[in-house]
Amino acid sequence: MEVVFRTRKLEREYREYAKATRSYGHDVARRYIERINIIKHARDIHELKALPSLNCHQLKGKRREQYGISLTGYYRLIISLKGNELEIVQIEEVSKHYGD
Numbered sequence: 001m002e003v004v005f006r007t008r009k010l011e012r013e014y015r016e017y018a019k020a021t022r023s024y025g026h027d028v029a030r031r032y033i034e035r036i037n038i039i040k041h042a043r044d045i046h047e048l049k050a051l052p053s054l055n056c057h058q059l060k061g062k063r064r065e066q067y068g069i070s071l072t073g074y075y076r077l078i079i080s081l082k083g084n085e086l087e088i089v090q091i092e093e094v095s096k097h098y099g100d
Contacts, residue, residue, distance in 0.1 A: 001042050002088045010091050024075070024094060031071040032094060039069075039089050045081060066092060 005011035013020035013029070014036050020029035035054065042048050045067065048056040055070040059078075069077040076097045082088040 001039055001044070002083075003036060003040050003091065004082070004088060005091045006093070010093070013094075014091075028071050028075045028094065031075075032077060035069055035071065035077050036091065039079070045086065068095075068097075 005014070009023075013023055014033060017029060017033065020032055023029070024032065038051070038054070039048065045056070048054055048067075048069070053070075055068075057068055058064065059066045059068055063078075066078055066080045069079065071077055071094065074096050076095045078092040078095050080090045080092055082090050
């Protein structure tokens with residue numbers, strides 16, 4: 001799958017581990033980069049859903065067009081699918097799912 005980023009900040013955090021660490025801490029930064037690498041090598045969303053460690057699931061309500069992927073206990077990677085064949089994944093945000 002092709003990966004695009006909603007913001008340049010998200011892309012820099014993927015390309016530069018130090019920036020991701022400053023934003024999210026070591027554990028989340030490492031998982032953020034790992035998860036995006038997994039997404040890049042996946043053929044489709046069904047392949048991502050089949051990997052139990054990702055806990056890839058469709059969101060509900062206003063976000064029903066998006067998917068959540070687990071990073072750590074509280075943090076989620078929010079993605080959406082784009083393109084005619086839904087072959088492009090857009091990285092939307094890193095979200096602290098349950099607040100503080």
